[in-house]
Amino acid sequence: MSDAKFVLKAEGISKQFGGVWVLKNVDFDLKPGEVHALVGENGAGKSTLIKVISGVYSPDRGKVIVADKEVKSFNVKQMESHGIFTVHQEINLVPFISAMENVFIGSEPVRGKFPKILDYSYMKQKAQSLVQTIGVELNLKAPAYTLSASEQQIIQICRGLVANARVMILDEPTSSLSAEEISSLFSMVKKLRKEGVGIIFVSHKLDEVLQISDRITVLKDGEKIGTIPRQNATEEKIVSMMVGKSGFKAVRFHVSKKVSETILQLKNITTNKLRGVNLELRKGEVLGIVGVVGAGKTELAEVLFGLDHPKSGEIYLEGEKIAIKSPTDAIKKGFALVPENRRIQGIFARLSLSNNITAAYLSQWCKGGVIFPSLENEVTRSFIQKLAIRTRGPSQLLQYLSGGNQQKAVLAKWLGGNFKILMADEATQGVDVKTKEDIYSLVREIASEGRAVMFFSSYVPEIVKVSDRIVAMREGTIAAEFYPDEENLEHKIMMAILTEKGGNVYDSKES
Amino acid sequence: MTAKNPENSAAVAANTFFKTLLKKYGVLIATFVLMVIFSFATPAFMTSRNMLMLLRQISMLTMVSIGMTFVMAAGGFDMSVGYAIGLINVTVAMALKSGMGVFLSLVLALLAGMGVGSLNGVLVSFIGLPDFIGTFAVGSIAFGLKMMVTRGNPIMLWDAPEGFSFIGQGYVGAVPFPIILMITAIVLTSFVMKYTRLGRRLYYIGGNKTAALYSGINVKRYRFLSFVISGFCVAVTSIILTSRVGSGQPLAGEEYLLDAISAVFLGMTMFGEGEPNVPGSFVGAFLIGMLTNALTLMNVAYYFQYITKGVAVILAVTVSIISRSKE
Numbered sequence: 001m002s003d004a005k006f007v008l009k010a011e012g013i014s015k016q017f018g019g020v021w022v023l024k025n026v027d028f029d030l031k032p033g034e035v036h037a038l039v040g041e042n043g044a045g046k047s048t049l050i051k052v053i054s055g056v057y058s059p060d061r062g063k064v065i066v067a068d069k070e071v072k073s074f075n076v077k078q079m080e081s082h083g084i085f086t087v088h089q090e091i092n093l094v095p096f097i098s099a100m101e102n103v104f105i106g107s108e109p110v111r112g113k114f115p116k117i118l119d120y121s122y123m124k125q126k127a128q129s130l131v132q133t134i135g136v137e138l139n140l141k142a143p144a145y146t147l148s149a150s151e152q153q154i155i156q157i158c159r160g161l162v163a164n165a166r167v168m169i170l171d172e173p174t175s176s177l178s179a180e181e182i183s184s185l186f187s188m189v190k191k192l193r194k195e196g197v198g199i200i201f202v203s204h205k206l207d208e209v210l211q212i213s214d215r216i217t218v219l220k221d222g223e224k225i226g227t228i229p230r231q232n233a234t235e236e237k238i239v240s241m242m243v244g245k246s247g248f249k250a251v252r253f254h255v256s257k258k259v260s261e262t263i264l265q266l267k268n269i270t271t272n273k274l275r276g277v278n279l280e281l282r283k284g285e286v287l288g289i290v291g292v293v294g295a296g297k298t299e300l301a302e303v304l305f306g307l308d309h310p311k312s313g314e315i316y317l318e319g320e321k322i323a324i325k326s327p328t329d330a331i332k333k334g335f336a337l338v339p340e341n342r343r344i345q346g347i348f349a350r351l352s353l354s355n356n357i358t359a360a361y362l363s364q365w366c367k368g369g370v371i372f373p374s375l376e377n378e379v380t381r382s383f384i385q386k387l388a389i390r391t392r393g394p395s396q397l398l399q400y401l402s403g404g405n406q407q408k409a410v411l412a413k414w415l416g417g418n419f420k421i422l423m424a425d426e427a428t429q430g431v432d433v434k435t436k437e438d439i440y441s442l443v444r445e446i447a448s449e450g451r452a453v454m455f456f457s458s459y460v461p462e463i464v465k466v467s468d469r470i471v472a473m474r475e476g477t478i479a480a481e482f483y484p485d486e487e488n489l490e491h492k493i494m495m496a497i498l499t500e501k502g503g504n505v506y507d508s509k510e511s
Numbered sequence: 512m513t514a515k516n517p518e519n520s521a522a523v524a525a526n527t528f529f530k531t532l533l534k535k536y537g538v539l540i541a542t543f544v545l546m547v548i549f550s551f552a553t554p555a556f557m558t559s560r561n562m563l564m565l566l567r568q569i570s571m572l573t574m575v576s577i578g579m580t581f582v583m584a585a586g587g588f589d590m591s592v593g594y595a596i597g598l599i600n601v602t603v604a605m606a607l608k609s610g611m612g613v614f615l616s617l618v619l620a621l622l623a624g625m626g627v628g629s630l631n632g633v634l635v636s637f638i639g640l641p642d643f644i645g646t647f648a649v650g651s652i653a654f655g656l657k658m659m660v661t662r663g664n665p666i667m668l669w670d671a672p673e674g675f676s677f678i679g680q681g682y683v684g685a686v687p688f689p690i691i692l693m694i695t696a697i698v699l700t701s702f703v704m705k706y707t708r709l710g711r712r713l714y715y716i717g718g719n720k721t722a723a724l725y726s727g728i729n730v731k732r733y734r735f736l737s738f739v740i741s742g743f744c745v746a747v748t749s750i751i752l753t754s755r756v757g758s759g760q761p762l763a764g765e766e767y768l769l770d771a772i773s774a775v776f777l778g779m780t781m782f783g784e785g786e787p788n789v790p791g792s793f794v795g796a797f798l799i800g801m802l803t804n805a806l807t808l809m810n811v812a813y814y815f816q817y818i819t820k821g822v823a824v825i826l827a828v829t830v831s832i833i834s835r836s837k838e
Contacts, residue, residue, distance in 0.1 A: 326729070348723075350718050351715070355714070413726065
């Protein structure tokens, strides 16, 4: 195998976390001057694979070969010295120094031995030539915080180029860019390709994948389904590969299709991220809301929980027009939210399990503003039993519980109260298989009590499993509606959330 | 229990026990040890007279520290307390001197304290200034105001009303009145922090502001309240101080800022799992007061007292950090 053939080769990569194999024997290679796209659902293993390649994780099995040499130690610095750089989704630049200086962070050119004086003229010259190489215009003097998302990406790319990158990993690079910015990113990618840089392109957006890449590798449930050249690829074909033969053979819940009263109606809800969402929620149903990251699911939940306020549009709760001012107000009106980010939004890690469970409806466990710890502990014990929370007792600090048990505590926080609508946003993220099943049955149970559940998820199999009805979101709006007994359902949903063609123009059943 | 190696597991248990002991009661133990040492070092230390004097001395620091405990429980900081004490000290003295009655003067002081607290609260909680900057600036304004009205001269209360003098100088039986005030405040606020919705919500906010918001807690309102409570405590402190010294001193109160923060930090290592708590803050204040008291009795130079105070805080907080990180 000659040096020119592959810049990077990963063979038989396997990686496990807590006994779960998230990557199983995956091969991946990259030629110089090639754009190789990596696609797959959430949890398919894309991000784990790029984290192995960029040195964040070391694989449990398999090897990575860079320039004909096997990589021995996996850390980011080491991989960068091999010329492998990642352009991250969340960009972290130092905000108050200039674009140019940001390019050289960690590799500042200096003159002299002592004191080492920054070589600004070299920096300026080099930065300008880099910007020219990739064919963009950029005010190098502007402080980083004034730059747009795409300009910040350019800086990250330049950082890689300064260090003679041979592999550039672009992780969801278009998620926060406008259409114009995307096209300028793509012309930049083409320039890089001409320079002989190998590019790994991770994206949810299949049209972009087809537009820019030379080869496409599809992952599913930690396994590689296949690699196809672009000439042979269509959106249909990629989606078929992504859906594949599901390892998650869902035993579907027995769902009822009987139409009950409407509890919540949204008309044309518009925010910065949402573009006219029309939606109807009925009592006693689990409404699955599916979409990729950035499709607007979390933004919709935030509007309904009073964390964001729509610029236009109307919300009707049980037929009455309402405005939701704050989370406090939302709870009063009967909303509950299991938030997307458990660690940051859901739990009080340094407080006890019982304190966590009583946080949302504290007044319920108080008389005249005074808390009764015996009552609190009693309630907590009943939830420990009902949800099978593994803990030493009500007073154990939440930080010592496992992820799944922490998530159960977040659910218990709401279960003690009298909510009408439960919104669960990626509620099974980072929890074990057993807890996932528990959460699904819990959600079904809530619906069977006549309350409504909005189950937000990017994982199609679980949406199919748990929902009475499914709406697909794409780019801030509702793209399609499905019922769980439709044929070829997973495939249709994937088409709807990943491609423009997949939508079955959604009509909210307005009277 | 599978005690394969009983000796080893006993050692582990002992080790865990020791760590828990150190973590939970380190400051308390240190206080007792120091008390024993001081009572041997100077016979004047462990007398009922000196103990009552010590408690009376720390009653003011305890009051400020209680207010600081509320603010810090909610994850904040109040840097204005030192200068605010001085401002209210001067305010009360001037009010009394101008012939305003005792009752009205006290009401005025409490309102002024809550006014300073409200200003802190509005700036930090509603407008969103960083705690350090917002409250420090308010402290600076307070300092400027009191210098402006006094022009740097003390306001002497030669003939303060008896009712007013009683607050800082009076006795109930053998017990100085400020001690009674202090104990009442400790009991009351301990209860509020531990057993009321208000206290719990402050802990939620201090524990995780975002999760508190996502649990429907009005974070801004409660943070605002914590500053108002701190302002109230500052006013009470200042009233006792004014009554004790019988004058308005433009430079009074400044040392309370660092002492109060130290007391809360010392107290955080006790009882709770590293959360600010009122009984802990009291022990912290007691330790700080005791160091000053004993070192003065032993004729140690004042600058060495400051050094000792600094070292004590560093030691206590270090112990708590180390014992926590080992879990």
